[in-house]
Amino acid sequence: MKHFCIITNSDKGANRQIAKRAVEYLQQHGGSCVVLENRLEETGGIRHFTAVKDIPEEVECAIVLGGDGTMVQAAIDLVHCDVPILGVNTGTLGFLTEVECQSLEEALERLLLDNYSTERRIMLKETEKFKGIDSRTSCYALNDMVITKQGGCRLITIKVYQGEELIDVYRADGLIVSTPTGSTGYNLSAGGPVLVPGLHATVVTPICPHSLNKRSLLLDAGNRITLEIGQTKEVGEDLAVLSADGRYVGDLKTGDRLVLEVPHATTEFIKLSGKNFYEKMRQKLNGD
Numbered sequence: 001m002k003h004f005c006i007i008t009n010s011d012k013g014a015n016r017q018i019a020k021r022a023v024e025y026l027q028q029h030g031g032s033c034v035v036l037e038n039r040l041e042e043t044g045g046i047r048h049f050t051a052v053k054d055i056p057e058e059v060e061c062a063i064v065l066g067g068d069g070t071m072v073q074a075a076i077d078l079v080h081c082d083v084p085i086l087g088v089n090t091g092t093l094g095f096l097t098e099v100e101c102q103s104l105e106e107a108l109e110r111l112l113l114d115n116y117s118t119e120r121r122i123m124l125k126e127t128e129k130f131k132g133i134d135s136r137t138s139c140y141a142l143n144d145m146v147i148t149k150q151g152g153c154r155l156i157t158i159k160v161y162q163g164e165e166l167i168d169v170y171r172a173d174g175l176i177v178s179t180p181t182g183s184t185g186y187n188l189s190a191g192g193p194v195l196v197p198g199l200h201a202t203v204v205t206p207i208c209p210h211s212l213n214k215r216s217l218l219l220d221a222g223n224r225i226t227l228e229i230g231q232t233k234e235v236g237e238d239l240a241v242l243s244a245d246g247r248y249v250g251d252l253k254t255g256d257r258l259v260l261e262v263p264h265a266t267t268e269f270i271k272l273s274g275k276n277f278y279e280k281m282r283q284k285l286n287g288d
Contacts (some may be wrong), residue, residue: 008065067091143182148174157230
């Protein structure tokens with residue numbers, strides 16, 4: 001690798017200094033690097049922070065400076081760029097990032113020597129209710145899509161289908177549909193299982209279900225999932241909200257249907273540390 005771009009929250013002074021370190025190191029060792037301006041842009045109701053059109057064609061790697069939130073946003077912005085991502089942790093948890101900032105130069109040296117591996121992560125895409133005309137206006141998620149109740153609703157009813165087959169009906173505070181990447185986040189907090197990153201599957205987990213026997217469902221990622229907002233009470237509609245990776249997408253009501261699929265587009269993470277998923281999970285989530 002010789003050509004890089006840096007994606008970061010430039011409002012943070014520390015990140016600017018780290019970006020400067022990276023640019024200077026790469027230029028001194030025969031590489032090139034551009035720093036993308038971090039700015040909010042909304043297209044078709046979808047928020048973006050990376051000016052993808054400003055990425056030079058020769059760029060072979062995106063270096064993302066920040067925490068897990070910055071990584072998730074960068075993955076969504078770059079979903080169709082076919083550029084692998086290296087995460088450098090300047091946040092707190094940094095579960096998705098690969099490198100701590102004190103090891104930046106060592107990581108850059110390995111990239112310049114092509115001494116790295118990659119790992120592909122699947123994503124989710126909503127293709128019916130909030131369908132966009134292109135990737136910039138479509139609703140993608142690296143971690144999860146979540147339906148939660150809104151307004152004065154005490155519970156909402158959500159019907160889950162795979163293809164045309166009704167799988168189950170949940171009456172709950174909401175529902176999480178998670179990728180393996182997102183399984184260690186909201187899904188885990190809600191009692192769902194952890195999935196290894198390479199698994200081609202999604203997991204459906206209810207949030208505070210109003211039943212003792214309602215648990216998570218593990219589904220084949222090759223099949224579409226349809227979520228339909230039902231009606232909990234005889235009078236009045238159920239009101240809900242859809243969010244994707246924590247970002248508000250839109251409002252829902254009784255009768256609305258969402259169709260979620262795993263698109264062909266994936267996110268490619270660069271791996272350097274040699275730590276396996278379970279070791280990283282113990283260190284980041286258990287404090288071991």
